[in-house]
Amino acid sequence: MNDNPIVLFKKKASPYFNRKRVFIVLGILVLSVFLYAGQWLIVDQEPQQADVIFVLSGADGRVEEALTLVGEGFSDSIVLTNARGFSELEHARVKKQVASNNIYTDYKSKSTLASAEYSKELMENRNMSSAIIVSSDYHMRRTKLNYERAFKGSDIELVYIGTESRYHSLLWWSDKYSIGVTGSEYIKLIGNFVGIHGALAKKTLYEFDNYFFS
Numbered sequence: 001m002n003d004n005p006i007v008l009f010k011k012k013a014s015p016y017f018n019r020k021r022v023f024i025v026l027g028i029l030v031l032s033v034f035l036y037a038g039q040w041l042i043v044d045q046e047p048q049q050a051d052v053i054f055v056l057s058g059a060d061g062r063v064e065e066a067l068t069l070v071g072e073g074f075s076d077s078i079v080l081t082n083a084r085g086f087s088e089l090e091h092a093r094v095k096k097q098v099a100s101n102n103i104y105t106d107y108k109s110k111s112t113l114a115s116a117e118y119s120k121e122l123m124e125n126r127n128m129s130s131a132i133i134v135s136s137d138y139h140m141r142r143t144k145l146n147y148e149r150a151f152k153g154s155d156i157e158l159v160y161i162g163t164e165s166r167y168h169s170l171l172w173w174s175d176k177y178s179i180g181v182t183g184s185e186y187i188k189l190i191g192n193f194v195g196i197h198g199a200l201a202k203k204t205l206y207e208f209d210n211y212f213f214s
Contacts, residue, residue, distance in 0.1 A: 038172030041185050043140035044162035051128035052077040052104075054119050056112065056135040056143060057085025061163040066134045067097050069161070075132060077102040079122065081115035112143055113192065116150035123156055130157040137162035138169070138181050142189050 053075045055066045063086065066078055078098050080086055083105040094103055104122065109115040123131060135143045140162040147158055172178040 038169035050130040065163040079104040
């Protein structure tokens with residue numbers, strides 16, 4: 001006699017229940033990405049002693065942060081990349097605080113990647129092994145990705161310092177400025193990822209930016 005119970009009915013998993021679980025998981029993932037989008041853009045590390053400080057042009061506060069680092073003894077050399085993007089007052093401040101033989105100006109770079117490539121070339125030519133990269137807080141993720149790309153395979157140590165701005169990374173959706181910055185940075189990140197750089201590329205990216213976020 002067979003003592004094993006006879007299974008007359010086998011309960012099947014409900015397709016509706018499975019789809020519901022998938023939608024819940026997807027919803028949580030989308031919400032997490034949305035909430036964390038602003039914070040992910042921010043990179044701000046502890047400063048360390050370095051051979052040189054690179055300052056990227058484009059917004060207020062970057063030169064001031066670099067000069068603060070010089071004043072605190074983290075480096076005695078400073079580089080202004082895409083130097084036309086700095087005001088005459090900013091150039092004057094640098095010349096007032098930093099010895100002229102320790103100031104470098106890059107007038108050729110037209111993109112973050114070009115600035116990174118210039119930075120690597122300068123450091124290799126002068127046997128420098130460490131640098132601090134200064135830019136606005138919201139710009140630092142893209143800066144870091146471009147510098148890592150340019151310095152790939154190099155033993156040069158890089159530290160990234162983000163300057164404070166009016167960008168609200170925690171609540172980036174709460175004001176028009178932060179929404180615009182977030183959209184702009186992600187558009188540019190996508191553009192950089194597919195190899196779009198330079199003046200023409202920036203023009204195209206800004207057209208997308210203005211269309212969706214103006």
